[in-house]
Amino acid sequence: xxxxxxxxxxxxxxxxxxxxxxxxxxxxxxxxxxxxxxxxxxxxxxxxxxxxxxxxxxxxxxxxxxxxxxxxxxxxxxxxxxxxxxxxxxxxxxxxxxxxxxxxxxxxxxxxxxxxxxxxxxxxxxxxxxxxxxxxxxxxxxxxxxxxxxxxxxxxxxxxxxxxxxxxxxxxxxxxxxxxxxxxxxxxxxxxxxxxxxxxxxxxxxxxxxxxxxxxxxxxxxxxxxxxxxxxxxxxxxxxxxxxxxxxxxxxxxx
Numbered sequence: 204x205x206x207x208x209x210x211x212x213x214x215x216x217x218x219x220x221x222x223x224x225x226x227x228x229x230x231x232x233x234x235x236x237x238x239x240x241x242x243x244x245x246x247x248x249x250x251x252x253x254x255x256x257x258x259x260x261x262x263x264x265x266x267x268x269x270x271x272x273x274x275x276x277x278x279x280x281x282x283x284x285x286x287x288x289x290x291x292x293x294x295x296x297x298x299x300x301x302x303x304x305x306x307x308x309x310x311x312x313x314x315x316x317x318x319x320x321x322x323x324x325x326x327x328x329x330x331x332x333x334x335x336x337x338x339x340x341x342x343x344x345x346x347x348x349x350x351x352x353x354x355x356x357x358x359x360x361x362x363x364x365x366x367x368x369x370x371x372x373x374x375x376x377x378x379x380x381x382x383x384x385x386x387x388x389x390x391x392x393x394x395x396x397x398x399x400x401x402x403x404x405x406x407x408x409x410x411x412x413x414x415x416x417x418x419x420x421x422x423x424x425x426x427x428x429x430x431x432x433x434x435x436x437x438x439x440x441x442x443x444x445x446x447x448x449x450x451x452x453x454x455x456x457x458x
Contacts, residue, residue: 251332251335253329253330253331253332253335253337254297254327254328254329254330255294255327255328255330256325256326256327256328257292257325257326257328258323258324258325258326259291259292259299259323259324259325259326260305260321260322260323261291261321261322261324262319262320262321262322263276263277263280263281263319263320263321263322264317264318264319265277265280265309265317265318265319265320266316266317267316267317267318269318270318273304273309273318273320274302274304276318277302277304277320277322278302281296281299281302281324282299284296284299285297285298285299286356287449287450288446288449288450288451289328292326292328292330293328293330294328294329294330294331294451295328295329295330295357295451296326296327296328297327297328297329298326298327299324299325299326299327300324300325301324301325302322302323302324303322303323303324304320304321304322305320305321305322305323306320306321329357329451331441331444331453332441333441333442333443333444334440334441334442335440335441336438336439336440336441337353337359337438337439337441337453337455338353338436338437338438338439339351339352339353339359339436339437339439339455340352340353340355340435340436340437341430341431341435341436341437343418344373344418344419344420344421344430345373345418345419346363346373346375346419347362347363348360348361348362348363349361349366349421349430349437351437351439351455353453357451357452357453358452358453359439359452359453359454359455360452360453360454360455361437361439361454361455361456361457362454365442365454365455365456365457365458366421366457366458367457367458369424370423370424371421371422371423371424371430372421372422372424373419373420373421373422374419374420374421374422375418375419376418376419376420437457438457439455439456439457440455440456440457440458441453441454441455442454442455442456
Protein backbone atom coordinates (compact mmCIF):
# COMPACT_ATOMS: atom_id res chain seq x y z
CA UNK A 204 0.00 0.00 0.00
CA UNK A 205 1.31 3.43 -0.93
CA UNK A 206 0.54 6.60 0.86
CA UNK A 207 0.99 10.19 -0.14
CA UNK A 208 2.03 12.95 2.14
CA UNK A 209 0.92 16.45 1.35
CA UNK A 210 2.73 19.44 2.72
CA UNK A 211 0.70 21.95 4.74
CA UNK A 212 -0.34 24.93 2.67
CA UNK A 213 0.70 27.36 5.37
CA UNK A 214 4.29 26.14 5.59
CA UNK A 215 4.52 26.29 1.79
CA UNK A 216 3.38 29.88 1.83
CA UNK A 217 5.81 30.75 4.58
CA UNK A 218 8.71 29.38 2.57
CA UNK A 219 7.64 31.47 -0.40
CA UNK A 220 7.47 34.57 1.75
CA UNK A 221 10.87 33.89 3.24
CA UNK A 222 12.45 33.48 -0.16
CA UNK A 223 10.95 36.72 -1.36
CA UNK A 224 11.98 38.51 1.82
CA UNK A 225 15.55 37.30 1.48
CA UNK A 226 15.88 38.59 -2.08
CA UNK A 227 13.18 41.12 -3.10
CA UNK A 228 14.71 41.51 -6.59
CA UNK A 229 14.58 37.75 -7.34
CA UNK A 230 11.74 37.99 -9.95
CA UNK A 231 13.57 40.77 -11.77
CA UNK A 232 16.81 38.76 -11.83
CA UNK A 233 15.00 35.74 -13.22
CA UNK A 234 13.52 37.86 -16.02
CA UNK A 235 16.94 39.31 -16.86
CA UNK A 236 18.53 35.85 -16.91
CA UNK A 237 15.73 34.56 -19.15
CA UNK A 238 16.15 37.45 -21.59
CA UNK A 239 19.91 36.80 -21.71
CA UNK A 240 19.31 33.12 -22.45
CA UNK A 241 16.85 34.01 -25.21
CA UNK A 242 19.38 36.37 -26.79
CA UNK A 243 22.05 33.68 -26.63
CA UNK A 244 19.74 31.17 -28.30
CA UNK A 245 18.93 33.54 -31.14
CA UNK A 246 22.63 34.16 -31.76
CA UNK A 247 23.53 30.46 -31.78
CA UNK A 248 20.70 29.47 -34.11
CA UNK A 249 22.09 28.08 -37.38
CA UNK A 250 20.98 29.37 -40.74
CA UNK A 251 18.56 27.16 -42.69
CA UNK A 252 20.23 24.50 -44.81
CA UNK A 253 19.65 23.92 -48.52
CA UNK A 254 19.27 20.21 -47.75
CA UNK A 255 16.40 18.87 -45.70
CA UNK A 256 14.78 15.61 -44.65
CA UNK A 257 11.02 15.30 -44.91
CA UNK A 258 8.27 12.73 -44.62
CA UNK A 259 6.59 12.35 -48.01
CA UNK A 260 3.57 10.46 -49.29
CA UNK A 261 2.79 9.68 -52.90
CA UNK A 262 0.40 7.61 -54.99
CA UNK A 263 2.16 5.25 -57.39
CA UNK A 264 0.85 3.23 -60.33
CA UNK A 265 3.03 0.14 -60.19
CA UNK A 266 3.36 -1.75 -63.51
CA UNK A 267 1.91 -5.28 -63.66
CA UNK A 268 5.40 -6.78 -64.08
CA UNK A 269 5.81 -6.12 -60.34
CA UNK A 270 2.50 -7.73 -59.39
CA UNK A 271 4.28 -10.39 -57.33
CA UNK A 272 6.54 -7.81 -55.62
CA UNK A 273 4.90 -4.40 -55.34
CA UNK A 274 7.62 -3.14 -53.00
CA UNK A 275 10.33 -3.65 -55.63
CA UNK A 276 8.17 -1.81 -58.16
CA UNK A 277 7.56 1.11 -55.81
CA UNK A 278 11.27 1.40 -55.00
CA UNK A 279 12.17 1.36 -58.70
CA UNK A 280 9.65 4.12 -59.41
CA UNK A 281 11.09 6.23 -56.59
CA UNK A 282 14.59 5.60 -57.94
CA UNK A 283 13.48 7.07 -61.27
CA UNK A 284 12.57 10.34 -59.48
CA UNK A 285 16.06 10.86 -58.01
CA UNK A 286 17.86 14.01 -59.20
CA UNK A 287 14.60 15.40 -60.59
CA UNK A 288 12.62 18.40 -59.40
CA UNK A 289 9.45 17.20 -57.64
CA UNK A 290 6.87 20.02 -57.28
CA UNK A 291 5.19 18.43 -54.26
CA UNK A 292 8.55 18.38 -52.44
CA UNK A 293 9.50 21.88 -53.66
CA UNK A 294 12.97 20.63 -54.49
CA UNK A 295 15.17 17.98 -56.09
CA UNK A 296 14.86 14.47 -54.67
CA UNK A 297 18.34 13.22 -53.75
CA UNK A 298 17.56 10.00 -51.88
CA UNK A 299 14.72 8.04 -50.31
CA UNK A 300 14.50 5.50 -47.49
CA UNK A 301 12.10 3.76 -45.09
CA UNK A 302 9.50 2.98 -47.75
CA UNK A 303 6.25 1.58 -46.39
CA UNK A 304 2.73 1.14 -47.75
CA UNK A 305 -0.15 3.06 -46.21
CA UNK A 306 -2.61 0.29 -47.09
CA UNK A 307 -2.18 -3.50 -47.02
CA UNK A 308 -3.67 -3.84 -50.51
CA UNK A 309 -3.36 -2.11 -53.87
CA UNK A 310 -6.34 -1.21 -56.04
CA UNK A 311 -6.88 -1.91 -59.75
CA UNK A 312 -9.34 0.36 -61.54
CA UNK A 313 -11.50 -1.16 -64.29
CA UNK A 314 -9.33 -2.95 -66.86
CA UNK A 315 -6.14 -0.98 -66.07
CA UNK A 316 -3.47 -3.52 -65.03
CA UNK A 317 -1.46 -1.05 -62.93
CA UNK A 318 -1.63 -1.45 -59.18
CA UNK A 319 -2.44 1.85 -57.46
CA UNK A 320 -0.95 2.11 -53.99
CA UNK A 321 -0.23 4.89 -51.51
CA UNK A 322 3.27 4.86 -50.03
CA UNK A 323 5.19 6.95 -47.52
CA UNK A 324 8.95 7.41 -47.32
CA UNK A 325 11.71 9.62 -45.95
CA UNK A 326 12.99 11.98 -48.65
CA UNK A 327 16.28 13.87 -48.76
CA UNK A 328 15.61 17.02 -50.77
CA UNK A 329 17.80 19.79 -52.15
CA UNK A 330 15.64 22.86 -51.78
CA UNK A 331 17.51 26.19 -51.70
CA UNK A 332 15.43 29.22 -50.81
CA UNK A 333 15.53 32.81 -52.00
CA UNK A 334 18.06 35.05 -50.19
CA UNK A 335 20.13 32.03 -49.15
CA UNK A 336 23.92 32.40 -49.43
CA UNK A 337 25.74 29.54 -51.17
CA UNK A 338 29.22 28.89 -52.59
CA UNK A 339 29.81 27.58 -56.10
CA UNK A 340 32.71 26.84 -58.44
CA UNK A 341 33.18 29.19 -61.41
CA UNK A 342 33.21 27.22 -64.67
CA UNK A 343 32.68 29.97 -67.25
CA UNK A 344 33.08 33.75 -67.47
CA UNK A 345 31.55 35.85 -70.22
CA UNK A 346 30.76 39.58 -70.60
CA UNK A 347 27.07 39.06 -69.82
CA UNK A 348 27.13 36.43 -67.06
CA UNK A 349 29.17 34.10 -64.84
CA UNK A 350 28.35 30.39 -64.68
CA UNK A 351 28.94 28.35 -61.54
CA UNK A 352 28.61 24.71 -60.58
CA UNK A 353 27.13 24.01 -57.17
CA UNK A 354 28.17 20.75 -55.46
CA UNK A 355 29.61 19.69 -58.85
CA UNK A 356 26.02 19.08 -59.98
CA UNK A 357 23.67 22.08 -60.08
CA UNK A 358 23.97 25.06 -62.43
CA UNK A 359 24.02 28.67 -61.26
CA UNK A 360 24.03 31.80 -63.44
CA UNK A 361 24.94 35.30 -62.22
CA UNK A 362 23.81 37.90 -64.81
CA UNK A 363 25.92 40.94 -65.56
CA UNK A 364 23.48 43.34 -63.92
CA UNK A 365 23.92 41.46 -60.63
CA UNK A 366 27.70 41.95 -60.66
CA UNK A 367 28.83 45.31 -59.17
CA UNK A 368 30.23 47.20 -62.18
CA UNK A 369 32.03 49.71 -59.97
CA UNK A 370 34.05 46.88 -58.37
CA UNK A 371 34.45 44.28 -61.12
CA UNK A 372 35.17 44.62 -64.83
CA UNK A 373 35.40 42.06 -67.59
CA UNK A 374 38.83 41.49 -69.07
CA UNK A 375 38.78 39.89 -72.52
CA UNK A 376 41.10 36.99 -73.18
CA UNK A 377 43.39 36.45 -76.18
CA UNK A 378 41.85 36.20 -79.63
CA UNK A 379 41.42 32.78 -81.23
CA UNK A 380 43.61 33.71 -84.21
CA UNK A 381 46.49 34.89 -82.01
CA UNK A 382 49.50 32.71 -82.95
CA UNK A 383 50.76 32.73 -79.36
CA UNK A 384 47.49 31.65 -77.76
CA UNK A 385 45.35 30.32 -80.59
CA UNK A 386 45.18 27.00 -82.43
CA UNK A 387 48.77 27.35 -83.69
CA UNK A 388 50.11 27.40 -80.16
CA UNK A 389 48.03 24.36 -79.27
CA UNK A 390 49.34 22.47 -82.30
CA UNK A 391 52.99 23.28 -81.55
CA UNK A 392 52.62 22.22 -77.93
CA UNK A 393 51.15 18.91 -79.06
CA UNK A 394 54.05 18.34 -81.48
CA UNK A 395 56.58 19.03 -78.73
CA UNK A 396 54.98 17.17 -75.87
CA UNK A 397 53.35 14.37 -77.85
CA UNK A 398 50.39 12.39 -76.66
CA UNK A 399 51.02 13.22 -72.99
CA UNK A 400 50.04 16.85 -73.47
CA UNK A 401 46.82 15.84 -75.20
CA UNK A 402 45.86 13.49 -72.39
CA UNK A 403 46.49 16.12 -69.74
CA UNK A 404 44.41 18.74 -71.54
CA UNK A 405 41.60 16.26 -72.09
CA UNK A 406 41.69 15.34 -68.41
CA UNK A 407 41.38 18.97 -67.37
CA UNK A 408 38.38 19.50 -69.64
CA UNK A 409 36.68 16.32 -68.47
CA UNK A 410 37.25 17.10 -64.80
CA UNK A 411 35.92 20.62 -65.17
CA UNK A 412 38.49 21.96 -62.71
CA UNK A 413 40.18 24.47 -65.00
CA UNK A 414 38.22 27.64 -65.79
CA UNK A 415 38.47 28.44 -69.50
CA UNK A 416 40.05 31.88 -69.85
CA UNK A 417 39.98 32.10 -73.66
CA UNK A 418 36.79 34.17 -73.48
CA UNK A 419 38.10 36.33 -70.63
CA UNK A 420 37.53 36.76 -66.93
CA UNK A 421 36.10 39.17 -64.37
CA UNK A 422 38.78 41.03 -62.41
CA UNK A 423 38.80 43.57 -59.59
CA UNK A 424 39.16 47.13 -60.87
CA UNK A 425 41.74 48.14 -58.26
CA UNK A 426 43.69 45.00 -57.36
CA UNK A 427 43.29 43.06 -60.62
CA UNK A 428 42.49 39.81 -58.78
CA UNK A 429 40.22 37.29 -60.48
CA UNK A 430 36.63 36.88 -59.44
CA UNK A 431 36.56 33.82 -57.22
CA UNK A 432 40.23 34.02 -56.28
CA UNK A 433 42.81 31.37 -57.06
CA UNK A 434 40.55 28.42 -56.24
CA UNK A 435 37.61 29.75 -58.29
CA UNK A 436 34.98 29.46 -55.54
CA UNK A 437 32.49 32.30 -55.25
CA UNK A 438 29.82 33.10 -52.65
CA UNK A 439 26.51 34.34 -54.04
CA UNK A 440 22.95 35.05 -52.95
CA UNK A 441 20.07 33.11 -54.49
CA UNK A 442 17.64 35.51 -56.17
CA UNK A 443 15.71 33.17 -58.46
CA UNK A 444 14.99 29.55 -59.40
CA UNK A 445 14.26 28.06 -62.82
CA UNK A 446 12.71 24.64 -63.49
CA UNK A 447 13.12 23.18 -66.97
CA UNK A 448 12.85 19.51 -67.98
CA UNK A 449 12.51 18.53 -64.33
CA UNK A 450 15.90 20.15 -63.58
CA UNK A 451 16.38 23.00 -61.11
CA UNK A 452 18.88 25.80 -61.77
CA UNK A 453 19.55 28.94 -59.75
CA UNK A 454 20.04 32.60 -60.50
CA UNK A 455 22.45 34.38 -58.19
CA UNK A 456 23.78 37.80 -57.30
CA UNK A 457 26.98 39.09 -55.70
CA UNK A 458 25.76 42.62 -55.09
